[in-house]
Amino acid sequence: MDKLPDLTLTGSDGAPLRLRGLPLPLVVYFYPKDDTTGCTREAQDFSALSADFAAIGVHVIGVSKDPPKKHEKFIAKYDLTVALASDEDGSACEAFGTWVEKSMYGRTYMGIERATFLFGKDGALVQEWRKVKVPGHAAAVLEAARAL
Numbered sequence: 001m002d003k004l005p006d007l008t009l010t011g012s013d014g015a016p017l018r019l020r021g022l023p024l025p026l027v028v029y030f031y032p033k034d035d036t037t038g039c040t041r042e043a044q045d046f047s048a049l050s051a052d053f054a055a056i057g058v059h060v061i062g063v064s065k066d067p068p069k070k071h072e073k074f075i076a077k078y079d080l081t082v083a084l085a086s087d088e089d090g091s092a093c094e095a096f097g098t099w100v101e102k103s104m105y106g107r108t109y110m111g112i113e114r115a116t117f118l119f120g121k122d123g124a125l126v127q128e129w130r131k132v133k134v135p136g137h138a139a140a141v142l143e144a145a146r147a148l
Contacts, residue, residue: 001095001097002124002125003124004020004024004026004125005095005096006018006020007019007091007092009085009087009092010085010086010088011068011085011086012068012071012072012083012084012086013068014068017061019092020123022059022061023057024059024120024121025057025119025120025121025126025148026059026060026061026118027046027053027060027061027116027117027118027141027145028061028063028096028119029046029060029062029063029132030062030063030064030093030096030098030113030114030116031043031062031063031064031112031114032064032111032112032114033066034064034066034070034071034073034074034084035070035074035077038114040074040078042132042134042138043062043078043084044078044080045137045138046060046062046082046138047078047079047081047082049139049142050081053142053145056145056146056148058145061082061083061085062084063085063086063087063092064084064086064087065087065088065090065093065112067086068086071084071085093112096115096117097115098112098113099111099112100112100113113130114131114132114134115128115129115130115132116128116129116132116137116141118141118144118145118148126148
């Protein structure tokens with residue numbers, strides 16, 4: 001993938017959210033599940049830096065397969081300022097290649113790989129991070145966004 005896909009997700013408010021309708025540059029980060037340790041930390045980290053991203057004109061959106069109502073509770077519980085979107089049908093996960101085989105405790109299953117994508121002003125993919133480790137990640141994405 002070298003351009004922002006033309007996909008429609010569902011915003012946390014339940015309204016359709018067209019990726020190509022969002023302001024560019026754009027950070028799209030995929031995470032497995034609301035209200036789990038790593039995903040909460042990642043959302044808090046992006047939220048803590050949301051003013052810094054806004055100051056350089058970069059929009060940030062987090063995507064998981066959780067439904068909008070769950071996103072709303074997650075946002076309220078942790079006072080998140082980062083936008084969240086639902087990919088309940090998995091079309092965005094497929095397009096971005098984040099729906100992958102995972103394993104835990106010897107069990108294999110399909111799930112969302114934690115990954116982040118940075119798109120420039122023209123909608124072209126500038127950088128991607130795969131198999132993201134949460135500590136320091138949001139700050140690294142901000143540094144890459146500042147270099148645009």
